[in-house]
Amino acid sequence: LFSLLQEHQDNVMGGTMQSAIALLNNLVAHKDTNLQLLYKEGLVDHISSVFIETTALLLESEDKCSITNGGTPLLSLLDILQSMLRHTSTVVRLALQAQKSDAGGDTQTAEDLLLINKPLTDLISLLIQLLPNDDPEVYEGVIQCLSLLVQLYGGGDNPECMSPENIHSFAETLTSHQDPKQQKLLLQIIKRLVSNCRQMDHLSPVL
Structure with missing residues (x-):
């Protein structure tokens, strides 16, 4: 399966890739899937590569609606990302709960999983660029992935998360999505990213 992804990565619009x-x-x-086996086969790298190719096509296209409506595997990719991040979040949460209750939780598994999935933070800026989207399914998938990523990693090691382009994307999304729950989630994401950027700015002279 992963070899197929690699072979057809240059044609994300093709039927084989989809x-x-x-x-x-x-x-x-x-x-019942053993995700550890998929991780060992390079799940994170393969999904990241295909996601980058797919979003590049989308963001460069003038007709974004036609591409999001079944023209690319974007929705499936967002679902995969969300499943991976939810799994990681669950493992981390259970480990923390076990620690607090003195049950001696398996923190090593949680730490390993966080490390394996950390390269997904490189997708944060691309996800932010996808936020201003008229497709509710795409928007929901994007914001859920973003929310999980910033909960687990802040903004990662990427200081560009709050670039002028991304700030514009957030502003556009806040304007177009007036639902209080959606706005609250967006503001929580922005707050975490801003906090992460400030921490990186504080550490940069030391590094």
Whole structure:
């Protein structure tokens, strides 16, 4: 499956790629799937690469609606990202709960999982650029992935998360999405990213 993704990475619009992504989505979402095996096969790198290719096409296209409405595997990719991040979040939460209750939780597994998935933070800026989207499914997938990423990692090691371009994207989204719950989630994401940027600015002279 991963070899198919690699072979057809230059043609994310093709049927073979979309079928492979859909299959991988079902696999990752299945409760009995051993994600550790997929991680060992390079799940994070493969998904990141295909996501970058797909979003590049989308962001360069003048007709974004037609691309998001089934023209690319974007929704399936967002589902895969969300499944990976939710799994990580659950493992981390359970480990923290076990620590607090003195049950001696398996923190090593949680730490390893956080480390394995950390390269996904490189997708934060791309996700922010996808926020101003008329497709509610795409928007929901994007904001959920962003929320999980910033909860787990802040903004990662990327100081560009609050670049002028990304700030404009946030502003546009806040203007177009008036639902209080959506705005609250957006503001929480922005707050975490701003806090992360400030921490990085504070550390940069030391580094």
